[in-house]
Amino acid sequence: MSIDTNTIVAPKGLTALANPTRFLALVKMLVPWLAVITVVLFGIGLWMGFSVADDYQQGRTVRIMFVHVPAVWLAMGAYMTMVSGALGVLVWRHPLADVAARAAAPLGAGFTFLGLVTGSIWGRPMWGTWWVWDARLTSFLVLLIIYLGLMALWNSIEEPAKSARMAAVVVLVGAINIPIIKFSVEWFTTLHQSASVTRLGAPTMSAEFLYPLLIMGLAFLFLFLTLHLMAMRNEILRRQIRSLQRRAAREVLK
Amino acid sequence: MIALLKRDIRLALRSGGGAATALLFYLAVVVAMPFAVGPNQELLSTIGGATLWIGALLAGLLGLERLFQADFDDGSLDQMMMSPVPLAGQVFVKCAAHWLVTGLPLTLVVPVFGIFLGMDSITIQAAMATLLVGTPAISFIGALGAAVTVSLPRGGLLLSVLVLPLCIPILIFGVGAIRAAVTEPDPFLPPFLLVSAISLFFAVLGPLAAAFALRQGMD
Amino acid sequence: MKVVAENLSVVRGEDLIFSDLSFDVSKGKALIVRGPNGAGKSTLLRAIAGLLPIEGGQIKVEDAAPEFGDARLAELCHYLGPDNAMKSSMSVEENLQFWQEFAGQPHFDIDEALDMVGLGGLEAIPFGHLSTGQRRRISIARLLVSYRPIWLLDEPTSGLDTASEIQFAGLMQAHLDDEGIIIAATHIPLGLKGVTEFVFGESGSEHE
Numbered sequence A: 001m002s003i004d005t006n007t008i009v010a011p012k013g014l015t016a017l018a019n020p021t022r023f024l025a026l027v028k029m030l031v032p033w034l035a036v037i038t039v040v041l042f043g044i045g046l047w048m049g050f051s052v053a054d055d056y057q058q059g060r061t062v063r064i065m066f067v068h069v070p071a072v073w074l075a076m077g078a079y080m081t082m083v084s085g086a087l088g089v090l091v092w093r094h095p096l097a098d099v100a101a102r103a104a105a106p107l108g109a110g111f112t113f114l115g116l117v118t119g120s121i122w123g124r125p126m127w128g129t130w131w132v133w134d135a136r137l138t139s140f141l142v143l144l145i146i147y148l149g150l151m152a153l154w155n156s157i158e159e160p161a162k163s164a165r166m167a168a169v170v171v172l173v174g175a176i177n178i179p180i181i182k183f184s185v186e187w188f189t190t191l192h193q194s195a196s197v198t199r200l201g202a203p204t205m206s207a208e209f210l211y212p213l214l215i216m217g218l219a220f221l222f223l224f225l226t227l228h229l230m231a232m233r234n235e236i237l238r239r240q241i242r243s244l245q246r247r248a249a250r251e252v253l254k
Numbered sequence B: 001m002i003a004l005l006k007r008d009i010r011l012a013l014r015s016g017g018g019a020a021t022a023l024l025f026y027l028a029v030v031v032a033m034p035f036a037v038g039p040n041q042e043l044l045s046t047i048g049g050a051t052l053w054i055g056a057l058l059a060g061l062l063g064l065e066r067l068f069q070a071d072f073d074d075g076s077l078d079q080m081m082m083s084p085v086p087l088a089g090q091v092f093v094k095c096a097a098h099w100l101v102t103g104l105p106l107t108l109v110v111p112v113f114g115i116f117l118g119m120d121s122i123t124i125q126a127a128m129a130t131l132l133v134g135t136p137a138i139s140f141i142g143a144l145g146a147a148v149t150v151s152l153p154r155g156g157l158l159l160s161v162l163v164l165p166l167c168i169p170i171l172i173f174g175v176g177a178i179r180a181a182v183t184e185p186d187p188f189l190p191p192f193l194l195v196s197a198i199s200l201f202f203a204v205l206g207p208l209a210a211a212f213a214l215r216q217g218m219d
Numbered sequence C: 001m002k003v004v005a006e007n008l009s010v011v012r013g014e015d016l017i018f019s020d021l022s023f024d025v026s027k028g029k030a031l032i033v034r035g036p037n038g039a040g041k042s043t044l045l046r047a048i049a050g051l052l053p054i055e056g057g058q059i060k061v062e063d064a065a066p067e068f069g070d071a072r073l074a075e076l077c078h079y080l081g082p083d084n085a086m087k088s089s090m091s092v093e094e095n096l097q098f099w100q101e102f103a104g105q106p107h108f109d110i111d112e113a114l115d116m117v118g119l120g121g122l123e124a125i126p127f128g129h130l131s132t133g134q135r136r137r138i139s140i141a142r143l144l145v146s147y148r149p150i151w152l153l154d155e156p157t158s159g160l161d162t163a164s165e166i167q168f169a170g171l172m173q174a175h176l177d178d179e180g181i182i183i184a185a186t187h188i189p190l191g192l193k194g195v196t197e198f199v200f201g202e203s204g205s206e207h208e
Helices: A020-051 A060-092 A095-127 A135-156 A160-188 A207-253 B002-013 B019-037 B041-046 B048-064 B066-074 B076-082 B087-108 B110-116 B121-148 B155-182 B189-216 C041-048 C092-103 C110-116 C132-145 C162-177
Strands: C002-012 C015-026 C030-034 C056-062 C077-080 C150-154 C181-185 C195-199
Touching (some): A020 A060, A020 A095, A020 A207, A060 A095, A060 A135, A135 B155, B002 B019, B002 C092, B019 B041, B019 B110, B048 B066, B048 B087, B066 B076, B076 B189, B076 C092, B087 B121, C002 C041, C015 C041, C015 C056, C030 C041, C041 C150, C110 C132, C132 C162, C150 C162, C162 C181
Parallel strands (some): C030 C181, C030 C195
Antiparallel strands (some): C002 C015
16 A cells, blocks of 8 residues: 555556647647648638629629638637547546646637628628627627637536546537527528538639638648647647646645 | 425425516516507507516526535535436436526416416417416526526526526417417427427427536536 | 455546555455545545546455345445535435435435434434434434445445544444445544454555
């Protein structure tokens, strides 16, 4: 029988990536490259976006689509990241899964907010009003509240292991609920134009608009990857500081 | 299990239990509405169904904070976890008790409140029907919120932030069904059945998720 | 019946509370866990009660009497934690009756159990009106109204006066004589027969 109250349990390594130190080294190596790719993609995307001809119906306001649509994609993509993180926490108990999920939440909230703001700016000339309670705007507003609630939950429970599992349950139940919310708000009202890129069959959007949109989508994706890795690094460092503080506190007690 | 149901109902009905407070809160919300929108009887009757649902939603959330917290604080939750009865089943029973002392009374007082709001009898009947099938979902979704915030000192606020967005579909279909009951072309049944479906869905998912969260939250 | 722990490790939050802990307690025996604050006494009891996840090793019950079937260890245990698990707005009788119905396997009647903890006649008093020591004794009465072969007691005598401590030691002895098992974390010498002591914080310091 031995007791060592000083031991801080190291996370069980499942893969090489599970090791925070190795992960931090990888982040250090990847982030500059990702940042460069992001800047280049934004450069190309914005240049292409500004050089396309005005839409015959929407005029020059159509260009806000190049920011709005990718932001909306990433707003949903960030939730998917949280869902995989939540599964990682609950099913595989991967030590980095919660870090990934937690780091995705503020980014998702940011992209959702950007999507709402650009949608509103786009809507002003299109619908003649800043805000309408249409299905997609409303579901994104609900998504924003879900993001903010989850961030509050993560911040309220101090112990990382516990907050990870609590948030993971809510993320998953939220994910199950999102289609219901989407369906209900669509039933609630419909005013928005129907989805035009992801529609089955050939995209109805002309190639002239599609290519800059896809480039901007990639640019946003790389922006997300860069910021996500940086946020994960911050979270890992924050946890290491916390562990050191706890250890220091126990040393004093002795 | 019957013992748990009986105890929770008994505790809720005792002074300080919260069942009466939720009803009073409901009354306060409904009474505040005319002051906010003006005494225009026609306008009030149009938004009557919506007012009743908003009031029920908020009043339902009010007592949920204590759903597990009281048992957590006094150690009863430990005993519940050691029981051979699956925890999800116990959570279901606690939700049922919560609904019997909040959701059901909120539904039963609708005729009185409906008169305040100038609603006609068809609207009142529709409101009662939708609240009857919709309010259980508030208890079941709320159980998850109550479970993840059980050990937090001011969990009630966070609970509402987490639970309200998940309750929006019930609100939409609930109020939609009431509206459909009075406006001619829209059928009442589809939104009403959707509310029922959501309630049934969360009657399963809510207790399972809440029980899981309670187990994970132990230390 | 026998409770066996093998190489048990328990983590709470991020901290390893103890590791490689092994012991066994047979029927009619008590294991008294001692050690300084924070050594892991409460953690051990909660882990046995199934209230904390076990990081490594295992804890199980062996040779359980056939009437218990293949019940989980936690289902064979009464756990008396630092909190009393009683509702202050309900009367003593209502509280005990609830736990008796909830836990099943009724053992002593409620008035019998109250007599045994020296609080006969208090049935109708709301639990919230009782003193600290009385509350603790009601909580002890909960162990008596339903039968569980294993008692897990975390500082069971906190708040009790000397007379009540002696009375409680008698109840514990009766449970042991009835082929029960007790695992208790306590500072107070309880004067029981068939006790193994187990001290946290000194390695290999298991002594009879």
